[in-house]
Amino acid sequence: MNNLKLFKRQSINELSTFYSFLIGFVIAIFIGSIILLVQDKNPIDTFSLMLRLSVGSINSLSSSLNKAIPLILAGLGISIMNSVKLWNIGAEGQIFLGAIAVNYLYINTQFNSPTLHIFVLLIAGFAGGSLCILIPAITKVVFGVNEIITTLLTNYIVFGITIFLINGPWKDPKSLNFPAAAYVGEEVFLPTIFGKLSLGFLICILFTALAHYLKNKSVFGFEMRIAGGSALTAVYAGINARQKAFIAMLIGGGFAGLAGAIELLSQTHRVSTGISQGFGYTAIIVAAITGMRPLGIFLVGCLFGALSIGGSVIQTIGVSAYISDIIQASTLFGALIIQFFFTYQIKKVEND
Amino acid sequence: MIDIQLIGLFNATLQAATLLFIAALGELITEKSGILNLGVEGMISVGAVTGFMTAVNTENIFLAVLVGVLSSSAFASIHALVTVVLKQDQTVSGLILTILGLALSSLLGKNYVGKKLVTKLEGVTSVTDPSSILEVLISQNIIFYLAVLLMFITSFVLKHTMFGRRLEAVGEDSRSSDSMGLKVAKTQFIATCVGGAFAGLSGVYLTLSYVPYWTDNMTSGRGWIALALVIFGGWKPYRTALGALLFGFLEALVPRLQTYGFELSPYIVKITPYVITILVLVILTIYKGGKTGAPKNIGVPFFRENR
Numbered sequence: 288m289n290n291l292k293l294f295k296r297q298s299i300n301e302l303s304t305f306y307s308f309l310i311g312f313v314i315a316i317f318i319g320s321i322i323l324l325v326q327d328k329n330p331i332d333t334f335s336l337m338l339r340l341s342v343g344s345i346n347s348l349s350s351s352l353n354k355a356i357p358l359i360l361a362g363l364g365i366s367i368m369n370s371v372k373l374w375n376i377g378a379e380g381q382i383f384l385g386a387i388a389v390n391y392l393y394i395n396t397q398f399n400s401p402t403l404h405i406f407v408l409l410i411a412g413f414a415g416g417s418l419c420i421l422i423p424a425i426t427k428v429v430f431g432v433n434e435i436i437t438t439l440l441t442n443y444i445v446f447g448i449t450i451f452l453i454n455g456p457w458k459d460p461k462s463l464n465f466p467a468a469a470y471v472g473e474e475v476f477l478p479t480i481f482g483k484l485s486l487g488f489l490i491c492i493l494f495t496a497l498a499h500y501l502k503n504k505s506v507f508g509f510e511m512r513i514a515g516g517s518a519l520t521a522v523y524a525g526i527n528a529r530q531k532a533f534i535a536m537l538i539g540g541g542f543a544g545l546a547g548a549i550e551l552l553s554q555t556h557r558v559s560t561g562i563s564q565g566f567g568y569t570a571i572i573v574a575a576i577t578g579m580r581p582l583g584i585f586l587v588g589c590l591f592g593a594l595s596i597g598g599s600v601i602q603t604i605g606v607s608a609y610i611s612d613i614i615q616a617s618t619l620f621g622a623l624i625i626q627f628f629f630t631y632q633i634k635k636v637e638n639d
Numbered sequence: 640m641i642d643i644q645l646i647g648l649f650n651a652t653l654q655a656a657t658l659l660f661i662a663a664l665g666e667l668i669t670e671k672s673g674i675l676n677l678g679v680e681g682m683i684s685v686g687a688v689t690g691f692m693t694a695v696n697t698e699n700i701f702l703a704v705l706v707g708v709l710s711s712s713a714f715a716s717i718h719a720l721v722t723v724v725l726k727q728d729q730t731v732s733g734l735i736l737t738i739l740g741l742a743l744s745s746l747l748g749k750n751y752v753g754k755k756l757v758t759k760l761e762g763v764t765s766v767t768d769p770s771s772i773l774e775v776l777i778s779q780n781i782i783f784y785l786a787v788l789l790m791f792i793t794s795f796v797l798k799h800t801m802f803g804r805r806l807e808a809v810g811e812d813s814r815s816s817d818s819m820g821l822k823v824a825k826t827q828f829i830a831t832c833v834g835g836a837f838a839g840l841s842g843v844y845l846t847l848s849y850v851p852y853w854t855d856n857m858t859s860g861r862g863w864i865a866l867a868l869v870i871f872g873g874w875k876p877y878r879t880a881l882g883a884l885l886f887g888f889l890e891a892l893v894p895r896l897q898t899y900g901f902e903l904s905p906y907i908v909k910i911t912p913y914v915i916t917i918l919v920l921v922i923l924t925i926y927k928g929g930k931t932g933a934p935k936n937i938g939v940p941f942f943r944e945n946r
Contacts, residue, residue, distance in 0.1 A: 293942070322746070422917065431924055432917075432920050432924045437917050439863050443913045447907065448907075454906060455904060575735075612741075613746065616742060620721065623728075624727075
């Protein structure tokens with residue numbers, strides 16, 4: 288009698304993550320099409336409209352890339368933390384606290400040079416993100432509390448603080464119906480490079496290279512991998528695993544905080560609930576789908592940024608913006624399914 | 640005569656606790672088999688919206704509960720497929736289940752925002768305005784009593800039945816379980832779907848009784864608190880129920896604090912349950928010194944090496 292059995296492949300194709308992503312994306316588009324068909328919308332028309340309105344002109348392309356900035360930065364933060372085998376589900380809160388830190392510093396300090404001012408505010412954003420993950424980091428390395436749940440819970444805490452600030456101490460009296468803090472002055476707006484694309488995108492490229500170097504080329508990256516791998520090996524190698532985990536968490540949070548700073552200084556120009564529209568959660572998909580590779584995060588971040596813009600503009604023809612969320616999540620599920628076939632082999636075996 | 644406000648607080652505590660407990664109990668069963676499902680938030684949301692839609696369209700409350708439970712269970716089977724059958728990362732799959740569940744339920748519920756229920760889940764007795772502890776206890780709706788029943792049943796099944804012992808064996812040591820002839824994949828698959836069904840029940844409780852209406856992201860982190868409750872309860876049904884009562888009490892207390900004379904911003908008060916959850920997790924981890932009672936194989940995909 289023949290039986291089907293599972294074998295782990297001896298070698299896994301190096302590009303398997305890439306192929307899985309591509310096929311996953313096709314599966315997701317297929318699922319999206321079915322949802323559109325159910326809603327009596329023509330998928331080809333809808334998707335071509337999405338494509339045109341997200342990358343069809345300089346303006347829309349730059350909007351898409353602006354949208355990619357927080358996804359990429361938060362995704363990079365998640366991937367750095369993953370080097371020590373830790374999960375950062377708190378990027379959403381870190382983005383908000385980054386923006387809050389920027390606004391706090393903006394209100395309370397004066398600078399003569401706008402360039403220096405912007406530079407200091409960006410650093411404040413990074414610090415705000417690090418501050419946001421400080422408690423999960425301390426409870427993780429000192430007591431061993433599961434960081435998945437603590438980082439997630441901080442999202443709700445920081446969001447509550449944001450709502451408190453924009454309805455209370457920071458409330459702009461001129462903003463009547465929509466609670467928000469006062470706008471920051473034009474002197475600290477991030478300059479644009481072309482079209483509407485903000486300087487934040489260059490920062491993003493810089494930080495992608497930095498994360499790639501940090502993870503794959505630096506001594507610290509090597510130590511992080513050992514610290515995250517086996518506790519015993521780390522001890523033999525004389526590596527303080529807790530210290531590496533702590534630093535990796537602060538850096539990871541900082542990346543997302545920087546994203547919040549860029550959103551504030553280039554997009555919203557004030558603290559409101561619109562600082563992040565779920566970027567911290569989408570960033571998890573972006574990071575996971577690329578197998579935590581910084582260069583992949585950059586590319587997929589750009590694609591998902593365009594998808595989000597496409598999703599929000601097709602609302603005008605009565606299609607729910609959630610279609611882009613569903614396509615993003617389905618891409619990852621599709622990719623996971625395909626990844627199985629790259630990792631395992633199903634063979635017919637004769638029973639004896 | 641007990642203060643009428645205290646009666647209200649007790650009533651609200653029970654209801655908030657029921658919601659958290661059912662979802663937590665489901666996750667407990669899933670985790671006992673060694674599968675971690677971080678998709679609780681998404682599963683509750685799917686159950687909540689499908690139940691609500693059925694209730695609005697058919698006005699049949701029992702059909703609505705059934706649809707909510709089954710669709711959430713079917714939704715959980717995605718996680719089972721990806722992690723049990725295809726052996727992919729449980730953390731990634733669970734997280735995406737949450738994101739997908741929230742997006743999917745927002746998409747489905749788009750035309751149901753602001754709709755009113757003609758029939759909602761009523762209390763089993765005619766008491767509508769309880770004025771004593773006893774009246775509170777007898778005026779709950781059917782899902783509350785079901786939750787209490789499920790607590791006893793789950794505890795009994797885990798300790799005293801073959802299925803429960805198999806579940807525990809698989810979750811503790813899937814390799815040995817496999818060599819003893821237990822069907823690891825089948826057990827884990829079932830446990831994941833049961834967890835989804837429980838989350839769905841919690842979801843329909845939310846939209847058919849607790850709130851009762853539908854709006855985007857209305858689960859507001861309860862799925863994550865349910866996950867924390869499983870750790871809090873040390874993977875034991877009764878202790879998890881105790882934790883649910885504690886968290887339900889906090890959720891019920893928060894909007895009432897001002898009536899007791901505490902001058903606090905309502906926005907700050909809203910975040911206290913999340914702060915307290917973190918505090919409780921820290922205290923618990925210190926107290927137990929690492930021995931949390933977690934199933935040993937949790938999060939580890941099982942793969943039988945073929946030679």
